[in-house]
Amino acid sequence: MPDDDRTPPPADLYRQLLLCRRFEEVVAEQYREGRVPGPLHLALGQEATAVGVCAALRRTDVITSTHRGHHHCLAKGADVDRMMAELLGRRTGYSGGRNGSMHIADPDVGLLGTNGIVGGGLPIATGAAFGLQVQGRDDVAVCFFGEGATATGNFGEALNIAALWALPIVFVCENNRFAELTPSSTHVAGEVWQRAEAYGFPGVRVDGSDVHAVADATHDAVARARAGDGPTLVEVMTYRLSGHYVGDPATYRDEAEAQAWRDRDAVARARAALTGTEAAAVDDEIEELLATAVDRALAAPTADPEELG
Amino acid sequence: MxxxxxxxxxxxxxxxxxxxxxxxxxxxxxxxxxxxxxxxxxxxxxxxxxxxxxxxxxxxxxxxxxxxxxxxxxxxxxxxxxxxxxxxxxxxxxxxxxxxxxxxxxxxxxxxxxxxxxxxxxxxxxxxxxxxxxxxxxxxxxxxxxxxxxxxxxxxxxxxxxxxxxxxxxxxxxxxxxxxxxxxxxxxxVDEDFLVPLGVAETRRSGDDVTVVATGRMVDRSLEAAERAAAGGVSVEVIDPRTIAPLDRTAIVESVSRTGRLVVVQEASAPFSLAAEVCALAAEECFDRLRAAPVRLCADFVNVPTPQDLIEARVPGVDDILAAVTRVTGR
Structure with a gap:
């Protein structure tokens, strides 16, 4: 049974998961209509990672995200209208529509930024944790990254320093089984979660289709960080049902494997925990929210060529 | 002290x-x-x-x-x-x-x-x-x-x-x-409120005949070259940009417009460097006032060696700066 203190009430949980899912599906529709200026990297199927992790966080905690970061932004509390407007290249977006999907940030809610560079957030999150520690705050930093980023030098550097300084950080490896266009078996040697042990701090692996399991593991890791006991590496085993980018036919993916993941879909499971009436109410609420976001974005002027800097 | x-x-x-x-x-x-x-x-x-x-x-x-x-x-x-x-x-x-x-x-x-x-x-x-x-x-x-x-x-x-x-x-x-x-x-x-503003060059020596823009170790060498040039009757202005981005374009343009001559001295090699940028600035902003082609006096475009004498062979020395000043002034 889910721990009531550790995950939101069922309707809230479903609402958050569905927002992540439908936000990306709606944006993908807009992309296919030619209304999204930049590329889109979707994380369909991975919703439980962001929602489960952020359930353990408060507003003053900070996160760094990735090129596949819409879920992280939404789960940390970014504004749906401003995100939609940014992706649609509108002046009401987070940075006036200039930067798009890979460069959304909202420091007011602790979102230090999505990132166009794989592994680029690892040093920054480590630095944020250092800054929180110096100031004596009991906030924590969470670094989201994919298993592809574990092949970068930043991964080893960040884990080492975080361990040496007992930094208040949780490293969340979102293992979605693909690094860009290639299965992670080609990229990743050994087991990611076990690398923490070599640096002398805990590493755990959780089922990314189970939002409660993700929240539980994160709560433990965050409690450890807040108490001054240092970092934890949480490897969330999830699955990317979308291609690397919208338009990627993902011919490298095994359809049976994908179907097995769809059968365990966290969004559908969260919906099944509600009564039909409750679920329908949330469905309507999210559709309304997103339709409004799209309408508001499209009503706003496109990014201003006079405001390049 | x-x-x-x-x-x-x-x-x-x-x-x-x-x-x-x-x-x-x-x-x-x-x-x-x-x-x-x-x-x-x-x-x-x-x-x-x-x-x-x-x-x-x-x-x-x-x-x-x-x-x-x-x-x-x-x-x-x-x-x-x-x-x-x-x-x-x-x-x-x-x-x-x-x-x-x-x-x-x-x-x-x-x-x-x-x-x-x-x-x-x-x-x-x-x-x-x-x-x-x-x-x-x-x-x-x-x-x-x-x-x-x-x-x-x-x-x-x-x-x-x-x-x-x-x-x-x-x-x-x-x-x-x-x-x-x-x-x-x-x-x-020693004052704790002493600051040097970002983006502002310093004219280390005023002069009328040629502007020398120098950075790093080349500043002191340029000042020494200017001192020697003065003995020969050539008045050299030495500008240290101090901040290279954003560059104090105003100070450089003002000086070069007045002297009509420019030598840029740096420890970096010339291609795609600060010296290239400063010379481009002079060409764009001071073209009508230039009396000689701007000179980039830079390290040779080779890797930095280890022995001191080889290092010195690679970078501009006081004599090199003096020679460049002489060349652009024709004196």
Missing amino acids: TTTVDGVRSLKYWQGVNQALHQEMDRDERVVLVGEDVGGPGGPYGVTRNLRATFGPNRVRDTPISESTIAGLGIGAAAVGLRPVVELMFFDFCMLAMDQIVNQAAKYRYFTGRSLPLTIRTMSGSGGSYGAQHCQSFEAWFAAVPGLTVVMPSNARDAKGLLKSAIRSDDPTLVIETFGLLTARRDTP
């Missing part, structure tokens, strides 16, 4: 840096210092000595040899409210932190609309005999990045005043200190 009545002391370059750090850390508890060997040892050349003893291990941290994450420590800490100073021991090591400096720090304000009060200190130039991976001068790379301020103090006074301004600045600033000048002296105000 003596203090004159007007609060000016003759400081060595490293003392200027050290005094700036002490003063700013004392003034603002948000200022922290992070880097390889900066704490216990006080830096490989003693530049950061006594800072950990004074401000404690929470604010002065020795890092592992992890340049990318050292830079990232500064970015993340600045993003949550500190004003970090991170040290990347040699300029050449900045290349390991290129992503964090160029892709991350420089774009933080562009992406978030927020300040990122980060100072990155490093050291360049071929003053020591450390060879081709410790003595390079590629400051122009960083000067080409929107969102970065790049300063190159050439003396103790500027080392102190520019570093203090960098620390108080709300945007990422790369301070490239000059190796080979660490023990060079210049009179420096």
Whole structure:
């Protein structure tokens, strides 16, 4: 049974998961209509990672995200209208529509930024944790990254320093089984979660289709960080049902494997925990929210060529 | 070391840096210092000595040899409210932190609309005999990045005043200190409110016949060449840009417009360098007033050697500067 203190009430949980899912599906529709200026990297199927992790966080905690970061932004509390407007290249977006999907940030809610560079957030999150520690705050930093980023030098550097300084950080490896266009078996040697042990701090692996399991593991890791006991590496085993980018036919993916993941879909499971009436109410609420976001974005002027800097 | 009545002391370059750090850390508890060997040892050349003893291990941290994450420590800490100073021991090591400096720090304000009060200190130039991976001068790379301020103090006074301004600045600033000048002296105000403004050149010597724009170790050499030229009746103006991004274009254009002649002296090689930029500036803004073709007097376009005599063979010396001045003035 889910721990009531550790995950939101069922309707809230479903609402958050569905927002992540439908936000990306709606944006993908807009992309296919030619209304999204930049590329889109979707994380369909991975919703439980962001929602489960952020359930353990408060507003003053900070996160760094990735090129596949819409879920992280939404789960940390970014504004749906401003995100939609940014992706649609509108002046009401987070940075006036200039930067798009890979460069959304909202420091007011602790979102230090999505990132166009794989592994680029690892040093920054480590630095944020250092800054929180110096100031004596009991906030924590969470670094989201994919298993592809574990092949970068930043991964080893960040884990080492975080361990040496007992930094208040949780490293969340979102293992979605693909690094860009290639299965992670080609990229990743050994087991990611076990690398923490070599640096002398805990590493755990959780089922990314189970939002409660993700929240539980994160709560433990965050409690450890807040108490001054240092970092934890949480490897969330999830699955990317979308291609690397919208338009990627993902011919490298095994359809049976994908179907097995769809059968365990966290969004559908969260919906099944509600009564039909409750679920329908949330469905309507999210559709309304997103339709409004799209309408508001499209009503706003496109990014201003006079405001390049 | 003596203090004159007007609060000016003759400081060595490293003392200027050290005094700036002490003063700013004392003034603002948000200022922290992070880097390889900066704490216990006080830096490989003693530049950061006594800072950990004074401000404690929470604010002065020795890092592992992890340049990318050292830079990232500064970015993340600045993003949550500190004003970090991170040290990347040699300029050449900045290349390991290129992503964090160029892709991350420089774009933080562009992406978030927020300040990122980060100072990155490093050291360049071929003053020591450390060879081709410790003595390079590629400051122009960083000067080409929107969102970065790049300063190159050439003396103790500027080392102190520019570093203090960098620390108080709300945007990422790369301070490239000059190796080979660490023990060079210049009179420096001890006042804790003494600052050298970012983006403002200093005319080190006024003159009418030729403008010499010089950086780093080449500033003192240019001043010596100017002194010798004066004996021959040639009046040389020596400008130290101090900040190379954003460049004080006004000061350079004003001077070159007046003298009609330009020699740019630097320890970097000429191609795609600050010297190239300054000459382009003169061509664009002073074309009608130029009385001779601008000259880039730079290090040979070869890698930096280790023996001192080879190093000197590669970079401009006082005689070379004098010869260039003579060539453009025709005297």
